[in-house]
Amino acid sequence: MKTVGQALTEGLVARGVEVVFGIPGVHTIELYRGLSGSGIRHVTPRHEGGAGFMADGYARVSGKPGVAFVITGPGLTNALTPMAQAKADSVPMLVISGVNRRSSLGQGLGLLHELPDQAGLVRSLCPSFQVTGPEALERCLNMAFAAMMSGRPGPVHIEVPTDVMGMEAAAAAAPIAVTPALPIPEQIAKAAARLNRAKQVVILAGGGARAAGAELRSLAKALDAPVVQTVNARGLMGGHALGVAASASLHAVRDLIAGADQVLAIGTEFGPTDYDMYVRGGLPDLAGMIRVDICPLQLARHPAAITIRADSRSACTALLAQISAGARQGAARAEATMTAARAEVAGIAPQAPNQIALLEALRDAVPGAIIVGDSTQPVYAGNLLYDHDRAGGWFNAATGFGALGFAPGAAVGAAVAAPDTRVFCLIGDGGLQFSPAELRVAVDEGLDITYLIWNNAGYGEIADAMRAANTEVIGCAPSPLGLQAFAAACDLPYACITPTPEALRNAVALPGPRLVEIRDF
Known part of the structure; x- marks a missing residue:
């Protein structure tokens, strides 16, 4: 007999999971039964917070969701801080926990690791799915991976009741393929027309552009545009003459943005710790920008002349096909900005x-x-x-x-x-x-x-x-x-x-x- 715990691990393997970070406990033994022979590498942290942070670092570097196994109750609450960090930085993280038997949930019986409403606690932060029975496992896995990968990435939680983990598993189905949102051609054409008319383009790149490094550099070169990189985008333009690796909270960088006749923002949420860390206001008016983001809620939060809902790689590729290359003194503008920023940082x-x-x-x-x-x-x-x-x-x-x-x-x-x-x-x-x-x-x-x-x-x-x-x-x-x-x-x-x-x-x-x-x- 294959248990739900074993089938869950097989479902992770089918979705490309190669590593799990976790600390076993009496409430997750059936999950660990599934790890045996699965080919998944298990790494043991010393605290569930460490498991979450390890999953975060793994996801940022590999580009795949980081996965953590934690126990019911304190194991999950210890992982909430890493989950919140992952949400803030749009990092795909799957935290799989146990939960007490279904008949006890919400009863306040004093069971080991009991919480009044474990899933409710997590849902204030991110999606949480409960495997209510063997037939629900594939649905929960598909929903979890869709939530992590189809829009703005972030943490997701799956909980498996202890009385469900050992049940005989239902037959597995093929994972549902998740494809990124593609840009609408009409929006790309309008954006390209504005960019081609502009004489001083500036690109603002955020963490959402992490997977589009080559495409971003090609687009910046075609536009001859300086690229201001937030913290999570640093390295995308490493050593490039068009790179501006300095905070948009600095006056020098804001002057560059203010001097642009067209701003193109790619995968950035305009968070204050990147754009106004000194809480002094004064960010240049960006209402005329072209904004690319995978998340419709992010696109709705800041006025823009054109919004393009798409992943950064697809958007950059589509724009590049319609850009007319031109000289816009981008390297000189980037160098002047970095020189001024160095002097400003020394003063601050x-x-x-x-x-x-x-x-x-x-x-x-x-x-x-x-x-x-x-x-x-x-x-x-x-x-x-x-x-x-x-x-x-x-x-x-x-x-x-x-x-x-x-x-x-x-x-x-x-x-x-x-x-x-x-x-x-x-x-x-x-x-x-x-x-x-x-x-x-x-x-x-x-x-x-x-x-x-x-x-x-x-x-x-x-x-x-x-x-x-x-x-x-x-x-x-x-x-x-x-x-x-x-x-x-x-x-x-x-x-x-x-x-x-x-x-x-x-x-x-x-x-x-x-x-x-x-x-x-």
């Missing part, structure tokens, strides 16, 4: 240029690496102004939802997705203490991750913000871990360096897993 945050220099030294020392960041000062600096050399190779949780402790788990997921690529996890000493145990997973799995710990002995960025607000600094000095002893406890090689480019280059010469402390105090 005097320590940022040195931190950006560290990032550039790391990039140049290990070309094509993936840098996974947490909320820490060098990452904030890089989000303001840093050009990475790999599409999708710079991402972090310092924008949008902003979950501290994101990076250790996400780096594991990234390394599993790209086993032949060096991965760097850049995290502060404070953020590290949110999820320190996930470093051990890199050792267990033999992953090439170098953990770069920016140690300023506290929450340095928050302390600076409190001082800037003329507020007494309280609660910002938690004692850091003794990182040499911590590295030894994790069986990680250890080095301690000063925050200089030369020291960093030397410290990353050897592959991971290893821990490098960058001491800034």
Whole structure:
């Protein structure tokens, strides 16, 4: 007999799932019975939050949904923070949990891991589907994958009651193919006509353009248009003369946008942490823009002259076929903007240029690496102004939802997705203490991750913000871990360096897993 738990795993394999991140428990044993012999790789985190962040990092690098198995109740509530981060950054993540037997749900019987309404808790964040019986399994899987892949990506939850997991499974059906939305030809023609008439086009690229790197670069070249990249789009234009790898919150970048006679926005939600991180308003009027997005709700949130509902790759390809190439001094405009942005950043945050220099030294020392960041000062600096050399190779949780402790788990997921690529996890000493145990997973799995710990002995960025607000600094000095002893406890090689480019280059010469402390105090 094949159980529902086994059939669920087979359904994941049929949909291209190769890795599951999870911690087994008494409520998910039948799910794990299905993993045996399935060919799916299982990676064991140390906390369900780590499982979610690993699924996130895996999805960002692989382009496939990241999958996590968690137990009922606290396992799922621990995964809610990663799910919220994935929702904020449009990352496809499937969290599969158990739930108590159907007859007990909502009864308050005091069962192990019981919640009053587990699915209701999740539905405030994302879709949740319950496998009410064997016949419902294929429907739930199809709906979950359609929700993750047919529109704006994000997290989805499936729960399987414990009394259903062991039932005899219904016959499996072929997965339903999910195809992306294609642009409407009339909209493409109108947009192309506007772009061809324009003399100073500017492209705004967001995380929704991550999978359209080649198409975006070709379109930018044809339009001779600078491309402003949000944090989740960094690397799409790595080293390109038309790339503007600087925050649209900076005056220099806003001046570039204001000077455009046509703005083309591709896969960007115009979130404040990318476009107004200083909460000062003043973003140029974008009502005349052409906007491309997969999500109709996003298209409805900002006025635009033309809206195109489509995935970024299809839209860029369709536009490129109708663009008349012309010289618009794009490279000169991009270079002038980056020069002005560097000067502006130095005035806003005097320590940022040195931190950006560290990032550039790391990039140049290990070309094509993936840098996974947490909320820490060098990452904030890089989000303001840093050009990475790999599409999708710079991402972090310092924008949008902003979950501290994101990076250790996400780096594991990234390394599993790209086993032949060096991965760097850049995290502060404070953020590290949110999820320190996930470093051990890199050792267990033999992953090439170098953990770069920016140690300023506290929450340095928050302390600076409190001082800037003329507020007494309280609660910002938690004692850091003794990182040499911590590295030894994790069986990680250890080095301690000063925050200089030369020291960093030397410290990353050897592959991971290893821990490098960058001491800034």
